[in-house]
Structures are given as structure tokens and as C-alpha cells.
Amino acid sequence: MYNELSKLSNVKQSWQGKVRDIYDLGEELLIVTSDRISAFDVVFPTPIPDKGKILTQISIHFFKQTQNIVPNHFISDKVEDFGADFMPFAEYLEGRSMLVRKTRVIPFECIVRGYITGSAWSEYKRSGTIGGMLLPDGMLESQRFATPLFTPSTKADSGHDENISYREMLHRMDEWLAVKIKDYSLAIFNYAHDLLWDEGIIVADTKLEFGTIGNEVILIDEVLTPDSSRFWDKDSYEIGKTPLSFDKQYLRDYLEKIGWDKQPPAPELPLDVVEQTRDKYTKIYKTITKDETRQW
Ligand SMILES: Nc1ncnc2c1ncn2[C@@H]1O[C@H](COP(=O)(O)OP(=O)(O)O)[C@@H](O)[C@H]1O
Ligand SMILES: [Mg+2]
Missing domain, CATH: 3.30.200.20 (Phosphorylase Kinase; domain 1)
Structure with a gap:
């Protein structure tokens, strides 16, 4: 493997x-x-x-x-x-x-959401909340939030991450550090959202990780990739619909469609799923870097 x-x-x-x-x-x-x-x-x-x-x-x-x-x-x-x-x-x-x-890795995933989709949409439909935070009634799938939401989750060593509220995160770590990584996360999201909007891409949400060296707080791991973010096609975006996306959502949708139980071992992926995933990743790579020459 x-x-x-x-x-x-x-x-x-x-x-x-x-x-x-x-x-x-x-x-x-x-x-x-x-x-x-x-x-x-x-x-x-x-x-x-x-x-x-x-x-x-x-x-x-x-x-x-x-x-x-x-x-x-x-x-x-x-x-x-x-x-x-x-x-x-x-x-x-x-x-x-x-x-x-x-x-030293800060053991929280810093998720910023500009639009309601994915696990946030599932939770909202169930309980009217996201990460335990109450939201306005009547939101539709893919709708934009009035302002982007910071919705952290724990970073589990094994098993699934747990969504928690920002308040809960504040309880679990130094306040200055929580405030800093929240502000940094929103700054990165807003930067990317504005930048890619002009390229016809909506950055719907993104996940960031931070670490510390002494008192210095720095962004680690990966940033604004199709593994960590949702990238939607702006032209065909419609509130209430599942958008066309250039990220891992295509694979998740395929897995839901075939009814995989999400337990290991994972199944082999068919060639067309591999190719479509690769195409989406390549397309967003080109949009972001403007590199047309790379022969991938
Ligand atoms: N600068 C860094 N310092 C310490 N750990 C890091 C740094 N950058 C990334 N990591 C860690 O390295 C790992 C990257 O591997 P990845 O396959 O993305 O892991 P995961 O299965 O947790 O998503 C993650 O656990 C991440 O937190
Ligand atoms: Mg990772």
C-alpha cells in the first residue's frame, strides 16, 4: 500500500x-x-x-x-x-x-466556514447549531454566513475529531493562544476568499493547524489545499443546491453513493474516480498558481 x-x-x-x-x-x-x-x-x-x-x-x-x-x-x-x-x-x-x-502542535483543528455545508450542514439540520453554537433559523444548504464562523475541532490521535465550540476551546488552552489562532485563521480565510473570488472560485471553508516554538505561534502542515478546503465554482453556485466543487468532496459523495460504511479497510477506487479527483486537484492547482506549464 x-x-x-x-x-x-x-x-x-x-x-x-x-x-x-x-x-x-x-x-x-x-x-x-x-x-x-x-x-x-x-x-x-x-x-x-x-x-x-x-x-x-x-x-x-x-x-x-x-x-x-x-x-x-x-x-x-x-x-x-x-x-x-x-x-x-x-x-x-x-x-x-x-x-x-x-x-509543538496545538491539538486543535482551526476550521473557518464561510458557507454552510458538510458536517456543519448536517449538525444544523439536526439541532439548529454548529459546534454547539445556535444559528439563525431557516438557513439553506450552501448559504453564506453573515460573517465567517470559527468552528474548531479537537485533533484526535486516532479516531474522529470532535467538533467543539470556541468557548470550549478557550477552556482547554491559554486564552491568548486561542485568540491568536482564531484571528490568524480568520485572516487566512478572508485573504483566500477575496483572492479566489476574483478567479471564479468560492472558498467555502478551510482547516488550518498551528504550532508553537516557545511563545511564537506559526501556521504548520498544509494551507488552502483541496484536501483541507472546499473550493466551489462561483458561476454555478446557487443557495439551496450542492455546488460544483474542486476538492475532496467529489470522493466523499462517491463513497456515500456506493454506501461504504466508512469503516476500514477502505475499498479500492475505480479508475474514473481516481481520474476525476486528479482533474479537480489539477484544475484548482492551475487556478491558484497560474502555472499552465506543468505536465501532470
Ligand atoms: N511544523 C510542524 N511541526 C510539527 N508537526 C507538524 C508540522 N507540520 C505538520 N505537522 C504534523 O505532521 C502531520 C502531517 O501528516 P498528515 O498526513 O497530514 O497527518 P494527519 O493524518 O494528522 O492529517 C500532522 O500530524 C501535523 O500535525
Ligand atoms: Mg493532515
């Missing part, structure tokens, strides 16, 4: 997330993004070719663009900066790897 890793077998791998392979280099980490895809917290046996490169390139693009809004962990994506151990694997690492500053 993870055969691409065998190419790196003489370097000690420190840990593996659902999508990323992490090498601990002391004060720095090398984050290698594989072509694995997960949905509902389960990793699929079928890779999406080049997905790791697409996610890495989008993240690097936005880490650079947003560094004046929020400091982040990015150091370098040049294989020669990774150290001699990694040089034999340059071909695999190229484009899908980032040297970053190692932080």
Missing part, C-alpha cells in the same frame, strides 16, 4: 500521518506528501497520481503569499537543502517535500 516509501527505506522515518511521511531532523522536519488520499479519516489503498506534488505546491504558494499575515513553518523545498541522506531519493522527493520548522 505504501510502496513509494520503500524508496526511502535507508533513512529513518519518524512517523506517518494519513497523507504525509515525516522525518524528524532535530529542530526541523522533512514533510513528504504522498499520493495517498483519505476520506472520513480512513486511508484508501488506491493512490491519486501526483496528488502529493499538487498539495505541496499549493501549500508552498500560499505559505509564501501569506507570510506577512501569519508566520509559517516553511523553510525550503530544495532537495539539496534536505541533507545528504536524502539525495539518493531526489527524484521521488522533488516537488512533494518541504523542510519545515518543527513545532
Whole structure:
């Protein structure tokens, strides 16, 4: 299943997330993004070719663009900066790897929602709330909120993340830190929403992670990718309808359609699902980076 890793077998791998392979280099980490895809917290046996490169390139693009809004962990994506151990694997690492500053991860996922969809829409239909917070009556699917909502969840080591209210998050951590990551998250969301609006894309929501080095708070992991965000087609967007999207939603919808019980092991994905997912990721990559030359 993870055969691409065998190419790196003489370097000690420190840990593996659902999508990323992490090498601990002391004060720095090398984050290698594989072509694995997960949905509902389960990793699929079928890779999406080049997905790791697409996610890495989008993240690097936005880490650079947003560094004046929020400091982040990015150091370098040049294989020669990774150290001699990694040089034999340059071909695999190229484009899908980032040297970053190692932080203490803040164990919350910082989710910002501009529109009601996904698990927020499900909760709202059930109880009129989102993350326990009461919302106005009568909202329709995909409707825009008056202002973007900060709806954190816990970052579970295993199993599913739990949605909590901002108030609950404040109870569970230092207040100054909670305020800071909330403000940073909203700033990133607003930046991206305004930017991509002009490109015909609606950023419906996004998930961010933060870490600390001493008292310094920095954005880590990935930023504004189709794994972590919902990107909708602005021209065909309609309140009350499920929008056309360029992200992982297509895979989630397929999995709901085939009635998968969301328990491991995940099924193999058919070729057309792999190709459509890849097309969506490629399309959003091009819109964001304006790079038309890459032959993915
Ligand atoms: N700069 C950083 N310092 C410490 N940990 C990080 C940093 N950037 C990312 N991480 C962690 O590395 C892992 C990335 O792997 P990923 O496959 O995305 O994991 P997950 O299954 O948790 O989504 C995550 O656990 C993330 O919190
Ligand atoms: Mg992740």
C-alpha cells in the first residue's frame, strides 16, 4: 500500500500521518506528501497520481503569499537543502517535500466556514447549531454566513475529531493562544476568499493547524489545499443546491453513493474516480498558481 516509501527505506522515518511521511531532523522536519488520499479519516489503498506534488505546491504558494499575515513553518523545498541522506531519493522527493520548522502542535483543528455545508450542514439540520453554537433559523444548504464562523475541532490521535465550540476551546488552552489562532485563521480565510473570488472560485471553508516554538505561534502542515478546503465554482453556485466543487468532496459523495460504511479497510477506487479527483486537484492547482506549464 505504501510502496513509494520503500524508496526511502535507508533513512529513518519518524512517523506517518494519513497523507504525509515525516522525518524528524532535530529542530526541523522533512514533510513528504504522498499520493495517498483519505476520506472520513480512513486511508484508501488506491493512490491519486501526483496528488502529493499538487498539495505541496499549493501549500508552498500560499505559505509564501501569506507570510506577512501569519508566520509559517516553511523553510525550503530544495532537495539539496534536505541533507545528504536524502539525495539518493531526489527524484521521488522533488516537488512533494518541504523542510519545515518543527513545532509543538496545538491539538486543535482551526476550521473557518464561510458557507454552510458538510458536517456543519448536517449538525444544523439536526439541532439548529454548529459546534454547539445556535444559528439563525431557516438557513439553506450552501448559504453564506453573515460573517465567517470559527468552528474548531479537537485533533484526535486516532479516531474522529470532535467538533467543539470556541468557548470550549478557550477552556482547554491559554486564552491568548486561542485568540491568536482564531484571528490568524480568520485572516487566512478572508485573504483566500477575496483572492479566489476574483478567479471564479468560492472558498467555502478551510482547516488550518498551528504550532508553537516557545511563545511564537506559526501556521504548520498544509494551507488552502483541496484536501483541507472546499473550493466551489462561483458561476454555478446557487443557495439551496450542492455546488460544483474542486476538492475532496467529489470522493466523499462517491463513497456515500456506493454506501461504504466508512469503516476500514477502505475499498479500492475505480479508475474514473481516481481520474476525476486528479482533474479537480489539477484544475484548482492551475487556478491558484497560474502555472499552465506543468505536465501532470
Ligand atoms: N511544523 C510542524 N511541526 C510539527 N508537526 C507538524 C508540522 N507540520 C505538520 N505537522 C504534523 O505532521 C502531520 C502531517 O501528516 P498528515 O498526513 O497530514 O497527518 P494527519 O493524518 O494528522 O492529517 C500532522 O500530524 C501535523 O500535525
Ligand atoms: Mg493532515
